[in-house]
Amino acid sequence: MRILRGAGQSAASLQRKLERRGYTADAAGEAVSRCAASGYINDAVMAASVAARHRRAGHGRARVAADLRAKGVAGDLITEALDGQSDTEEAAALAVAQRLWERAGAPDSRDQRARMRVASALQRRGFSSSLVLRVMRGLA
Numbered sequence: 080m081r082i083l084r085g086a087g088q089s090a091a092s093l094q095r096k097l098e099r100r101g102y103t104a105d106a107a108g109e110a111v112s113r114c115a116a117s118g119y120i121n122d123a124v125m126a127a128s129v130a131a132r133h134r135r136a137g138h139g140r141a142r143v144a145a146d147l148r149a150k151g152v153a154g155d156l157i158t159e160a161l162d163g164q165s166d167t168e169e170a171a172a173l174a175v176a177q178r179l180w181e182r183a184g185a186p187d188s189r190d191q192r193a194r195m196r197v198a199s200a201l202q203r204r205g206f207s208s209s210l211v212l213r214v215m216r217g218l219a
Contacts, residue, residue: 088120088125088150089120089122089125089126089150089151089152090111090114090115090120090122090151091150091151091152092150092151093107093110093111093114093120094107094108094111094151095151097110097111122152122153122156123156123159123160125150125152126147126152126156126157126159126160127159127160127163129143129146129147129150129160130143130147130160130161130163133146133205134167134171137171137174137175137178137204138204138205139168139171139172139201139204139205139206139207139210140161140168140205140206140207141205141206141207142204142205143157143160143161143205144157144161144205145205147160168206168210169210169213169214172201172206172210172211172214173214173217175200175201175204175206176197176201176214176215176218177218179196179197179200179201180193180197180218183196183197194215194218197215197218198211198215201214
């Protein structure tokens with residue numbers, strides 16, 4: 080039960096943790112099933128929560144998806160969590176780009192090195208290349 084006290088986790092993550100602590104795969108699977116039935120773990124809720132946290136941090140879809148995959152969340156739940164927030168991705172990317180641009184001292188809009196740094200930062204945050212191009216065109 081101590082494992083469940085921390086941050087929310089997926090069924091696959093709990094399964095891995097129990098197996099690392101020495102439980103057999105069958106025993107760990109049974110424990111995971113019982114926890115899911117009791118409502119202690121819920122992959123859909125956890126995926127939505129992680130996606131919302133990433134969105135507040137200014138991360139793009141690719142980074143959210145990679146994090147959820149690493150946590151062992153099923154592909155359909157990842158898609159569902161991402162689709163629930165797809166309408167705000169461009170606005171989030173623009174806000175992050177503006178913040179980074181201003182942090183750089185708002186250089187001349189023709190300063191290609193500054194533009195490349197902002198574009199690279201957006202891609203590292205998980206925004207798609209096509210979205211980064213659109214955002215960079217609109218950057219002051």
